[in-house]
Amino acid sequence: MSTDSQTSRPVVRPLVERFGFPHLLAATLVLVAATILLGIAAKATGSGLACQQNWPQCDAGPYNLLPANLPSFYEWFHRFVAMFAGFAIVGTAVAAVRLPDVDRRVAGLVVAGLILTPIQVVLGRETVTTYTMEILALHFWTAISIFVVFTVATVLVWSSRLTRTHVTGALALGAAALPFHVALSPLVGGGISTYGPSMQMAQYAVTLVLLAAVIVAAVIGRRRFDSARLTTLLSATTVLAFVVAYLGREAVDPAFDALYVVFTGLLLVAFLAGIGLTRRASRGPRDALTS
Structure with missing residues (x-):
């Protein structure tokens, strides 16, 4: 055997x-x-x-x-x-x-x-x-x-698998998600009395999408583009997204309503400006598929 x-x-x-x-x-x-x-x-x-x-x-x-x-x-x-x-x-x-x-x-x-x-x-x-x-x-x-x-x-x-196109896509996703973040907030939804469980879960899901989108744009944007103006804008967009996330959580308090509206508007402008810049930016040496 x-x-x-x-x-x-x-x-x-x-x-x-x-x-x-x-x-x-x-x-x-x-x-x-x-x-x-x-x-x-x-x-x-x-x-x-x-x-x-x-x-x-x-x-x-x-x-x-x-x-x-x-x-x-x-x-x-x-x-x-x-x-x-x-x-x-x-x-x-x-x-x-x-x-x-x-x-x-x-x-x-x-x-x-x-x-x-x-x-x-x-x-x-x-x-x-x-x-x-x-x-x-x-x-x-x-x-x-x-x-x-x-x-x-x-x-x-x-x-290594994310390119310039993914940066533009992440910014577009953030811009598309932002109106939903506002629409699901007590500011538009009718106040805290109607801010029910479904609306809260949906708004926080949008919040996670916003944060993920700006992280993708900022991290990959620094690798794929050489434009200092663009990378500065992407960093500012990331900061604005976290401010909006914070104010969105505090928007149940009317004292934060105006700030929420202002920073949401600024974030939308930053998203749109980032989309324009990434589409026009020339392909830099870091745009190659390298880690």
Whole structure:
């Protein structure tokens, strides 16, 4: 009876080998975005305390691990997806550090997201056990910070495939999304009384699109264009987008209405100007498909 002296390979290869680090990073980004939107749903439906201030448990089933009703389900499902997002962040960070071909800038960004994750978990617990508006705001902006660092990392990883056309497309997407951001805000929607869960989730989804669009435009624009005027405009557009995101969250307060309108108008002008400049800009040496 003959024996095989060769070591057999594992049947199931690690995900990072099967799909590649860029896909793992992109999947993690999707999970982070989904966690944010589900958190908005829990907040908008008033479900944040539906698990009877239990954390990480809920209010039904063995050891109170399951939701007892629909409001509890919103909060429970948010935590459930957040758990997988956390695992994905840890796995992505380990892969970024251990894989030799991962850009050190990307690894640094992913590790920064990993460092922010336990802070976000603690803040999530505090939104249940010690509910205050300040803690809720910190919880949200920490989530946005994680989203931003993973978006930048993802864009850097895929940058070799992104060209001048993608910069123009990202700016056009931002310009197209901006009117929806305003239309879904309490400023146009009829005030806080009609600012329901569906509108809130839709507006925050548009917010994530806006932030992702300006990040793509700014990061790839610096690589594909040599125009100092254009790169300055793209940087200014990024700052304006974050200001609009902040004011859009505060637009439930009439004191912020005028500022929201002004900065939204400035952002729209910046998007349109960026589209014009990128279409006219000459193809520079960095426009080649290089990482």
